[in-house]
Amino acid sequence: MSGENLIMSSVNGVSSIRPEIALNGLANGLKSNGINGHHEHTNGVDHKHANGHKHATVDPRNYDDIIRLAEVIRNMVDLKESPTIGVICGSGLGDLADLLVDKQVVPYTKIPGFPQTSVVGHKGNLVFGYLSGKYVMCLQGRFHPYEHDMDLVLCTMPVRIMHHLGVKTMIVSNAAGGINHKFNYGDLMIIKDHVFMPGLVGFSPLVGLNDPRFGARFVSVHDAYDKQLRNMARRIADEEDIRAHEGIYVMSGGPQYESPAEVKLYKVLGADALGMSTCHEVTVARQCGIRVFGFSLITNIGNDDADTSVEVSHEEVLETAKEASVRACRFVSRIVENL
Numbered sequence: 001m002s003g004e005n006l007i008m009s010s011v012n013g014v015s016s017i018r019p020e021i022a023l024n025g026l027a028n029g030l031k032s033n034g035i036n037g038h039h040e041h042t043n044g045v046d047h048k049h050a051n052g053h054k055h056a057t058v059d060p061r062n063y064d065d066i067i068r069l070a071e072v073i074r075n076m077v078d079l080k081e082s083p084t085i086g087v088i089c090g091s092g093l094g095d096l097a098d099l100l101v102d103k104q105v106v107p108y109t110k111i112p113g114f115p116q117t118s119v120v121g122h123k124g125n126l127v128f129g130y131l132s133g134k135y136v137m138c139l140q141g142r143f144h145p146y147e148h149d150m151d152l153v154l155c156t157m158p159v160r161i162m163h164h165l166g167v168k169t170m171i172v173s174n175a176a177g178g179i180n181h182k183f184n185y186g187d188l189m190i191i192k193d194h195v196f197m198p199g200l201v202g203f204s205p206l207v208g209l210n211d212p213r214f215g216a217r218f219v220s221v222h223d224a225y226d227k228q229l230r231n232m233a234r235r236i237a238d239e240e241d242i243r244a245h246e247g248i249y250v251m252s253g254g255p256q257y258e259s260p261a262e263v264k265l266y267k268v269l270g271a272d273a274l275g276m277s278t279c280h281e282v283t284v285a286r287q288c289g290i291r292v293f294g295f296s297l298i299t300n301i302g303n304d305d306a307d308t309s310v311e312v313s314h315e316e317v318l319e320t321a322k323e324a325s326v327r328a329c330r331f332v333s334r335i336v337e338n339l
């Protein structure tokens with residue numbers, strides 16, 4: 001895709017290029033004063049885009065900034081309707097966004113104040129379009145805390161933007177290492193619950209002053225992964241003959257893979273698969289009342305024996321994800337069809 005084509009339609013070709021709206025939109029207000037105006041320390045981030053231009057400051061902690069940025073995005077595309085379904089694509093799982101019909105693609109590099117992706121397999125596009133007849137908004141590339149100095153608020157900004165644009169249900173996917181002995185390469189795991197390791201030690205996107213407009217100060221995550229959606233997904237996996245388990249995902253901070261002793265620790269904790277994402281996004285989604293369905297693609301098997309040399313690599317993760325991509329896309333399409 002050409003970097004010049006800000007907004008593309010797969011059906012009609014390039015529809016329009018409107019970067020000036022984005023920049024004017026920012027000039028009109030993305031100078032934050034913090035929560036309700038009395039939070040002086042904004043933590044704003046001056047983002048430089050690929051073209052070297054510096055954009056206005058966006059403070060991911062400031063509610064008004066988020067709303068304005070969401071409106072800037074809305075003005076960059078010609079939304080067919082409100083997207084009620086949001087999808088976050090995991091490593092190597094971005095092909096789904098390419099399947100959208102009547103799609104419009106906004107590269108993150110063109111969105112003022114938006115973080116950028118740096119992990120291979122995360123393209124860095126916001127994609128709007130139809131999937132199984134439903135209008136969806138897809139993050140083709142996510143923000144891992146380890147890429148962004150553990151700034152979890154910044155990494156979850158897109159979830160709050162999704163919410164403002166109308167998303168009611170979020171489907172979140174990831175590539176993960178299997179630690180349940182029943183799991184095999186290429187299996188899917190429907191996430192039943194999670195262990196948010198960074199969150200347990202204070203790296204939560206909800207840490208800091210809470211603007212009540214974002215949602216509650218104290219968020220219950222006892223039912224984070226919607227049971228009805230999980231049941232529906234299990235039925236679909238059966239119908240489609242897709243090997244899918246249900247299990248617990250643990251998020252570690254990364255970016256180093258886990259040592260054998262850490263893999264053992266996570267097993268003892270009761271986890272079934274491990275990765276470096278998802279929990280922060282789900283936490284914010286629950287704060288704003290978005291229903292969540294999550295699944296992992298098992299791309300490698302965690303090794304808990306220090307005397308056995310098993311090297312994990314991101315290349316291996318991407319390779320397995322590629323092989324399973326068609327299956328994963330079918331799975332998500334069927335879920336969306338049933339929403």
Ligand SMILES: O=P(O)(O)O[C@H]1O[C@H](CO)[C@@H](O)[C@H]1O
Nearest residue numbers: 090091174175275276277317
């Ligand atoms: O969780 P996703 O984005 O799928 O990526 C996974 O793959 C990378 C490691 O190979 C880590 O970023 C891990 O979290």
